[in-house]
Amino acid sequence: MSPFAMRRRHAFAAGLALPFARTAFAQGDYPSRPVTVVIGFTPAGLTDTMTRIIAGRMGRELGQNLVVENRPGAATSIASAHVAQARADGYTLLMGTASLAINPALQPSLPPRDPRQDLAPVGMAYESPFLLIVRADLPIRDLADFVAHARAHPGRIEMGSSGTGATNHLLIAMLAREAGIQLEHIPYRGAAAALTDLRGGRIAATWATPPDAMPLVGDGTARALAVSSRERMRTLPDVPAAPETLPGVHGTFWQGLFAPPGTPEPVLARLGAALDAATRDPEIVRRAEESGVVMRPGDGGALRAYLASETERWSTLIRAANIRAE
Known part of the structure; x- marks a missing residue:
């Protein structure tokens, strides 16, 4: 049993010994002070912006401010571990991301080692699909063309990502596996550097979020071939979903809200x-769509x-x- 899981059991046992506190929660005294929402990213990015929007609306419902705290680093595990070890009173939360599903296999030494046991799910928040974009000077018009071109030039299509183990890197590996093609992965330190090299002709393609990708598509530098969600985006109806051509290719950058283990059910x-x-x-919902984000309501069980x-x-x-962390 992991340390976090043991702590969860201890927290539950402690809760049984404190009927007064449990009754106070049930009577609706929570929250009586501001709540902190921790994220594993720096300010001003998509995660920070969307978390602040959601937190502001939640605060209106709860009658208390939700304060966003940035704790970036170690593939978001600094933020995740902080919340997993926090008091299980509902005043420290985590806006968790897809890294919670990726890290256990990619970097198993990072805490929390099993987020499924070491965090308590509150509910789904949103997801951000990626666009597969290629340089406009390549003879590729759609995903089927991309696969055919890759088969004709094995290992010669260089695809950039935000870094080894990032969601868009895994989408590259998924695309290669499902289509039976060889792609050359070029990891960068962030999406901006990959897009700069695509614009400069140094790589052929990348999976990028719609806000990052559309400027290149709009000025004719790149062509959008597919979106990585299971269905087309309402804001980009002319861009096919990747599963329309390759059913096994889909994945998004998603977020959900978590609490420490042992947090009372009320x-x-x-x-x-x-x-x-x-x-x-x-x-x-409207503001999210403008940022290429799709809101995904869902309760704790769904998350x-x-x-x-x-x-x-x-x-x-x-x-x-055989993907390994850098």
Whole structure:
């Protein structure tokens, strides 16, 4: 049993010994002070922006401010471990990302080693698909063309990613595996550097978020071939979903809200209701779509099931493709 799982058991036992505290939660006294939402990214990025939007709306529902705290580093594990070890009182939360499903297989030494046991799911938040874009000077018009071109030039299509183990790197590996093609992966330290090299003609393609990709598509530098979600995006209806051509190719950068293990169920339920209101708010949905983000309402059970399925899917790919952390 992991240290976090043991702590969860101890927290539960302590909860049984404190009926007064449990009753206070049930009576709706929570929250009586501001709540901290921790994220594993620096300020001003997509995660930071969306978390602040969601937190603001949740605060209106809860009657307390939700304060976003940035704790970047170690593939988001600094933030995740901090929340996993925090007091299970609902005042320290994690806006977790797809890295929770990736790290256990890619970097198993990073805490929390099993987020499925070491964090308590509150609910789903949103997902951000990626666009497969290629340089416009290449004779590639759609995903089928891309596969045919790669087969004709094995190992000569250089694809950039945000770094080894990033979601868009795993999408490159998934595309190669599902299509039976050889692609040359070029890892960068962030998406901006990969896009700069694509614009400069030094790489052929990349998976990029819509806000990052569309300027290159708009000025004719790149061509959008597919979106990595299971279905087409409402804001980009002319860009096919990758599964329309290759059913096994799909994956997004997703986020969900988590609490420390042992957090009382009434607190999780109250947080979940506030999160659900935020993810369904028409104004937030509109603002999200403008940023290439799709809101994905879902309760704690849905997030638990999704984390389990994503962990299994990415773990299988990482093992099959022999992907190792840098």
